[in-house]
Amino acid sequence: MWISQAPALALLLIHWVFGQKPPVSETGSVICKLQGTSAQPALSKQGDFLIGGIFAFHYDFILEQNYTRHPLPLQCTGRFLSFFSLSRLYSRELRFARAMEFAIQEINNRLDILPNVTLGYQIYDSCGTLPMAVKVAFQFANGLDPGFIIDPSCQAVAKVAAVIGDSNSTPSIGIARLLGLFRVPQVSHFATCACLSDKRQYPAFFRTIPSDHYQAAALAQLVKHFGWTWIGAIRSDSDYGNNGMASFLKAAQKEGICVEYSVAFSSSNPHSKVERVAEIIRSSTSKTIVAFTNAIDIRILMEELTKKTTPLFQWIGCEAWLTDPEVLKFGELAGALGFDTFNCRLNLSAVNVPYTDTSQLRISNMVYKAMYAIAHAIHGVVCKDNENQQPQCNKNTVVQPYQVLEQLKKVNFTTNGYPVGFDSNGDPVPTYELVNWQESEDGTLHFVTVEVPVSVCSVSCHPGTRKAAQKGRPVCCYDCLPCGEGEISNETDSTDCISCPDESWPNSQRDECLPKLVEFLSLDEVLGIILAVCSIAGACMVAAVAVIFYRHRTSPIVRANNSELSFLLLFSLTLCFLCSLTFIGQPSDWSCMLRHTAFGITFVLCISCVLGKTIVVLTAFKATIPGNSIMKWFGPPQQRMTVVCFTSVQALICTLWLVLSPPFPIKNMSLYKERIILECNLGSAGAFWAVLGYIGLLAFLCFVLAFLARKLPDNFNEAKFITFSMLIFCAVWITFIPTYVSSPGKFTVAVEIFAILASSFGLMACIFVPKCFIIIFRPEQNTKKHLMGKVPSKCKIHIPRAAPINVLQ
Structure with a gap:
């Protein structure tokens, strides 16, 4: 229905675009009939060149179903707005309009931009809806060609050089589609939909706020x-919410x-839809919500959430x-977080009133910059140095919108x-600042540093574990499984564990590979010390025996x-005794060869x-038998030869x-996974067992x-x-x-050292x-008679009748 209510003069423009003449009467007069009534500007001022403005002073419109x-x-x-304020106007949008007025007034007073030229404006209320925004865009698209104006009722509403607005993306898209047909430049201060960067669809659209793509x-x-x-x-x-999300x-x-969930709603939806969205939020397990909405929709949702107990969210x-x-x-x-455009404040006034509150002039400055961009473009068309x-x-120059459009593409100034x-897409350079609002006890808002809340499906897997996806759930929902033996993960939320090198082993937390403990029998440990002491003690005892024997070498x-x-x-x-010491200490080539052969x-x-x-x-004793001469065949030389041959x-x-x-020497890493055993490889197991077998x-x-x-017989x-x-000896080595x-x-x-020592x-x-x-404590028994059985022995050994002989003369 809103299309039928648009000005009929737009139909004449379409005829003109396609090269057709408007319908005329028999007398030659142009037939012109307006459908409906034209919208009246909310704010206006005459000037040499008019700038159009479209802002949403209200939130909706009444459509009569009759x-x-x-x-x-x-x-x-x-x-x-009735829930929030007694005013029926959206004060924020009114502030944008006032920022446009202020910029025009400032430009008119300057001598370096459009001197002796007065800019005027006509600002309309779009009601925050697409139908009203497009209706206003039709009026801005009307020209002032005298060939079309015969009936005064068909006069164009305005001849605008450019348009500022709208604040929302959806109305801006409708406006941009229409104005783009006639190359009427449009500069938006708050429409951030990334889709508007498409110059094939929106050739005349510019904006002073970055695209949602970056946000x-x-x-x-x-x-x-x-x-x-x-x-x-x-x-x-x-369009704004769907494309942004x-x-x-x-x-x-x-x-x-x-x-966890992604839901859409609108202020025009039935209330039941908003209730369903609120219930989804209340029953969710996530603690963080990303809201890509306009101000009106978030207000309606928050009003619904406050009706019931709702958990706190980030x-x-x-x-x-x-x-x-x-x-x-x-x-x-x-505590809400988000990004807003950076360095966007006007130095208008320090007065703390709704329309000059400098803490809220972030977007107003976008209007200010948009107006100055249009002024610089018009300056490039009508002014020369x-x-x-x-x-x-x-x-008096007749300014065509397409001329302003071409100059806008070249605009480059500082304000x-x-x-x-x-840029080539009509977008500014994106720069943001992080906003975190906190409310103090007196109700004022200011920036503070607070504790970061937690919002995860599964807690982070600490180093030493890996993530294992839960079946049928998103990838952010997982279990943390410890790394297996010999594996580590040294990063939080690691998806895989990595194996340690051969000579390394994980620590107890399994987040770092440490060199394996090298183990061998050393003199630094108790066992090694005990065995070494026993070995040296044994050698000393043998030396003591040798000393005793040498001192009594002539005794019987x-x-x-x-x-x-x-x-x-x-x-x-x-x-x-001493060869057992070669088994103690770190194995080397020489010690390995020496210990077994020695x-x-x-x-x-x-x-x-x-x-x-x-x-x-x-x-x-065989030699004591008469006629037996065996001793001469096994005398001292033969005894020495026997020892030499066997050895x-x-x-x-x-x-x-x-x-x-x-x-x-080898590093045995198969016996223990977490330790390296330094040991001597036998080289030839057969040779080792041959040595033992011969012994x-x-x-x-x-x-x-x-x-x-x-x-x-012998004492x-x-x-x-x-x-x-x-x-x-045999018992020890068999064991x-x-x-x-x-x-x-x-x-x-x-074990080998113990066997040697034992x-x-x-x-x-x-x-x-x-x-x-006998030598030390029983010297009376250390006599030739006693050994020959002449003296009764206290030992329970029969004295032989045959006379013993000295077996080694």
């Missing part, structure tokens, strides 16, 4: 900065922000309502210290027990000496081992021979003690094999300790 009489003119109403991206970054990844979204069901949601998705607003003083009367919006570089303007200009008990083999056995025992050779040397002593005992075999095995596949073979042979000689039968020592195989890490080395102590205790006891 088809039985001539339609009444559209009437604006401010019924939505939406800034809001998404703001939400991400505070960690609000779980939000709700509401918007006006209009679409840009925000696209930017939010790139920032990893999840939206509101993120757009510039359309964030600085509206009427909206900020709602305490529920305290004279010889003195002074502008001279011809106010109040800030540049004004337009030393001579009767083959002193040469005894000293060689003491020497080998000393090496056995152990093998020294023990064979030791067992060879014991075996030699056993053979001597047997042959000595040489082991030396050959060890040499082949070192040449073909020597032991070497075992000699020990078994020695045990058998000693066992056979255990009942030979001090050494074969019995050798038997005991071999029993201990060693399964223990060695099953012991982990450094305990494998400790068997060494066993040999020393069984073979030498009884002799030392």
Whole structure:
């Protein structure tokens, strides 16, 4: 219906655009009939050149649903304002209009811009609706061509050089579509829809406020900065709200922000729709709401939310309502965050009245800059510089709108210290400031720093965990799972855990890879110290025994027990004790080769000496049989040769081992995941077991021979003690094999050292300790007669009848 009420003269313009002549009567007069009535300007002033203004002084219009009489003119109403104020006018829009008046008055008084030229204006009320805005745009589009004006009733309402307005995006889109057909420039101060940057659809549109494209991206970054990844979204069901929210949601998705709900509503919707939106907000789990609405819609929603108990939310607003003083009367919006254009204040007056309140002149300055941009464009059309570089303007110049349009594209000046200009899309350079309103106890609004609220679907996954998406829910809803063994995450909200390098292991929090603990049997730990002390103590005890034997080397008990083999056995025992020290400390190439070969050779040397002593005992008693000359075949040279031969075999095995596949140090990382075991790899397991097998073979042979000689007659039968020592030796090494195989890490080395020390102590205790006891504490038994069985022994050993001989002369 609103189309039928637009001025009929626009039809004549359309005919003119398409090259058609208007209809005429038989007398040649132009037939002109207006449909409806023209809108009357709310504010106007005559001038040489007129500037149009469109502002929403009211919020809606009354449309009579009566088809039985001539339609009444559209009437604006401010019924939505009654909840907030006694005034029926939207004071903010009236302030914009006054800013336009002020700018025109200031320009008319200046000598550097349009000197001797007076600008006038006609400002209309769009009622905040598209129909009224388009109706006014039709009136602005009327020309003043004399060929069309015959009937005075068809005179154009105004001839405007440019239009300022509207404040809202939806009316601005309708105005821009219409004025763009006739290239009448339009400069908006508050229409931020990104769609208006499309010059193919809106060739004559400019604005002094940045596009929502930048504001939406800034809001998404703001939400991400505070960690609000779980939000709700509401918007006006209009071009401004829908396009702005679409840009925000696209930017939010790139920032990893999840939206619990996104709903649209409008002040023109039934009240039940607003109630549903309010219930969605109350029942939501998100604590942050991004509202891309105009001031009217947010007021209606807040009025509905205050009717019932509603949780507190962190509101993120757009510039359309964030600085509206009427909206900020709602305490529920305290703490709202958003962006507004930066450095946009006029130095008009310090008087604190509604129309000159400098704290609310952010958008008014956009009107001010728009008016100055149009003035500079008109100046470029009607003025030229004279010889003195002074502008001279011809106010009688017929200014066509398209001329002003072309000059607007070139505008580039500075006002109040800030540049004004337009890019190829008719947009200014975007610059924002962050707004955070807080209400004090006295009701005044000011900026404060407050604690940041939390609005997430799932709490952040701290380092050491990873995010696991919850099935069927948005990506912002997830569970935090600890990283697996050997894995870390060193970032908050990590989606994956990374494996530590081979020689590293996670700390207890699993947020850092630390070098693995290197483990080996060292002298810095108790076990290593104990074993080293035992080894040195054993060697010292052997040295003490050697000293005792040497000091009593002429005594019968030393001579009767083959002193040469005894000293060689003491020497080998000393090496056995000391070789265990090579197993303590960090493994190296030399220590790995030395520890096993030294152990093998020294023990064979030791067992060879014991075996030699056993053979001597047997042959000595065989020699007492008349006619038996066995001793001359096993005298001292043969005894030495026996020891050398048995030891040489082991030396050959060890040499082949070192040449073909020597032991070497390795880092064992398979035994423990969190530790590195430094150990010696055998190189050739066969060689190692051959060394042990050879020692075992000699020990078994020695045990058998000693066992056979255990009942030979003698007050001090050494074969019995050798038997005991071999029993201990064999028991230790038989137990060693399964223990060695099953012991982990450094305990494998400790088991081997223990076996060496235990068997060494066993040999020393069984073979030498009884002799030392007699030498020191029973010297009366250290006589040749006693050893030959001439003196009764206190020991329960039968004295042999055959006369013993000295087995080693």
